Amino acid sequence: MPLPKPNLYPPFNIVRLSHVELAVTDLARSRAFYVDTLGLQVTDETVEAIYLRAMEERGHHCIVLRKAEAPEARDLGFKLYDEEDLEKAAQFFRAKGLPVEWVERPYQSRSLRTRDPLGIPLEFYCRMERLPPIHQKYALYKGVKPLRIDHFNCFSPDVDASVAFYNEIGFRVTEYTADEESGRFWAAWMHRKGGVHDIAFTNGRGPRLHHTAFWVPTPLAIIDLLDLMATTGWVANIERGPGRHGISNAFFLYILDPDGHRIEIYCSDYQTVDPDLEPIKWDLKDPQRQTLWGAAAPKSWFEHGSLFAGVEPRKASLDAQPIVAP
Template structure:
């Protein structure tokens, strides 16, 4: 069912590292991520703000950049283990006929800009300036006490092709969504937990969300309370609830520009090679939630565009059970 994974990839990606987002109002977005999500500001200027979670030692996991136009996602970033992995990545992407360019990025060591076959803009680095971890300084805690960046979820017009590409780079599947023989969602990882990159079939490439781990499940509800108190009640996009895949408690929020961030508690380890991926039937409601109602249509189809990256439609648009269709079905049953 799933494409083959290269367990000895040409270079060693270790984890999801950081995301760079445009913000139409930098100060407002900064406040959202500090007061509600609970990130801390590492450094800021007139046009940029670097943030990190309480347990993160590296300089940033989220970069907000003042937008000059549409508030898009500039790039998603991954770490590699060694400097030589960057050289190997450069050679590999060039050999595949894919973009690969060396760039200068503040607070990072050598940085490589690459893209996957559908144009998803990726950033690879082996080093980043380090700072003090703040998880033992409760006087600095705000919001949901976000600890660390965990994963990204992207849209791709052909999930199987995207899964096969990242499988060449050593990404393994912890779980996946399928309908018959059709692969609709791949939950892939490098760091030994169940997610670094989730890929869902839809018009793409787009960034559906990025996720931070919170230390206690009650912080998910804290984020919702704070969102309401700070005028973001309608920004609660989905949940709180419990996922089927991964089994995490979660809530999804939309920031002032509509970028979607997930807060979730921890999940299981996937290091051992004999562990088989878990298959989920995409037609099952339990795929989406263990309890509660399905998500709205906007959660399934709205996502952040990548900067200067055209969107490719899938050959067949997915038709998930949304809250809207669920209500219609329930109403039809009652009327019958």
Template sequence: MPIPAPNLNPAFNIVRLSHVEFGVTDLAASRKFYTEILGLQVTDEDQDTIYLRAMEERGHHCLVLKKKPEAGIDYLSYKVWSEEELDKAEAFFKAKGHKTEWVERAYQGRTLRSQDCFGAPMEFYYKMDRLEPIHQKYELYRGVKPLRIDHFNCFAPNVDQAVEFYGELGFRVTEYTEDEETGHLWAAWAHRKGGVHDIAFTNGTGPRLHHTAFWVPTPLNIIDLLDLMATTGYVSNIERGPGRHGISNAFFLYILDPDGHRIEIYCSDYQTVDPDLEPIKWDLKDPQRQTLWGAAAPRSWFEHGSVFTGVDTREAELKATPIIAP
């Protein structure tokens, strides 16, 4: 199925992905993992909620941990270009027949909540409290030394439908995997901020969050993280990698937090600023698409994901499968 032409004039203007809220069952265990192992910085906390940011970020938070009876994903959030874009976004989602509501979020201005084509919750804001820069406070650098949140990847029951919907929002596809037998998409990577992706979609039972990725300076940061995890009781949380993707060219590592939320640590991808940049096509049966080098992905990587709180899932419509490690 052909990739839709990029929509360079969407109904409202999304700048980039912003942050995600994780429901976690043990707030203390999650705090330790994200601060002492990954190295995110706490910007505020109380008995039920922790706000964190990475080292280059000026916004108040890129990750919110909320104590919940069951683990889940409460929403994925995006920053828009201006205050006026929020009203345009509301009109867009209402015209689609999607429920919209204005919600209160700490450290943010007006925030619009709606959902994508599969019911996954999306939030949009323009204003977030700014904090002083800390990227040169090297005494604060810990763990893998995360510089910024980079992207989300979601399981989608129909990747063609995801690409069409998010294309209307102005997300431009950079790379994609096609099943040659059916002509349908098995996965796609799409961006707003000029990297390989702000969000990607993987064929599977969904909607579910496959992973949240953080960008680090070098592959050596990932090696340091592996050494740290292996000697602090987290070796079983290492799921896949290190290795290099063919898609995105990224050096990667996948790990699981105490509740099983998957985190990718990620570097060495490329810029995609030009609006007329042609997307790169991969065949699903090409083993180098997912692993240019390194061990093949385990079965858990294709099956395990985090549910969106209160959102029903459905099985993938496309039954094709890639190469899976035994």
């Protein structure tokens, strides 16, 4: 598939990714992971759910942990500019024959629930309750010192289709991996907020959520987290890293929460604000695309992901595989 021309005037305006809800089976255990270990801040807590934000965020939450019988990923949340864009989004999805449902969510304005053409559950809103700043309350900085939610990465059974759709609603490709034999996308990184990505798509059985990423101040924060996890009963939850990606240039660590939801700890990518910025192409067989330095990704990193609520994943239409660690 040819790389699509950026759509600089989309049908509605997305500011950035905002939040995700994860269904978890043990709230106390999840709290120990996300709050006591990672260092996210609790903004509300009930017997059914925990709302969390990172240190630089003024919105009420970036992640909701909700008690459930089985783990799953629920809506991926995105913030729009205003109410007019919310109405435009509803018209757009309705015209595509995709579901449109108006819902009330705690701490945010009227919200639109829908799905993308491959089935990923999406949620759009324009206002969330604002909280006082805490980025200079340094006594609160714990764990990996998470500053903000950074991106989602999803397995897609058809990355070409995912790129085409998200390009239509204004996401721009920053980097991508192409399969030279078929000419198709194997993976793509797409942004709205001016970083390398708000959402990325990786070829695989899907749609499934591969990971949610949090931005941290420095690579040293990741080393601190590794020391903490290794000495507080979480060493087995370290899946991959630390290392540096070729794609995005980011310093990274991948860990698994108690229910197997993958979290990336991430820093040091680059700015992508210019609308005429040319995307960077990577060869699927280049081992430095995934790991500029560090151990190669384990097999689990290419196969394991969180199921989306109400979605039956299907096999990827592209049969291609990068280098995998033994």
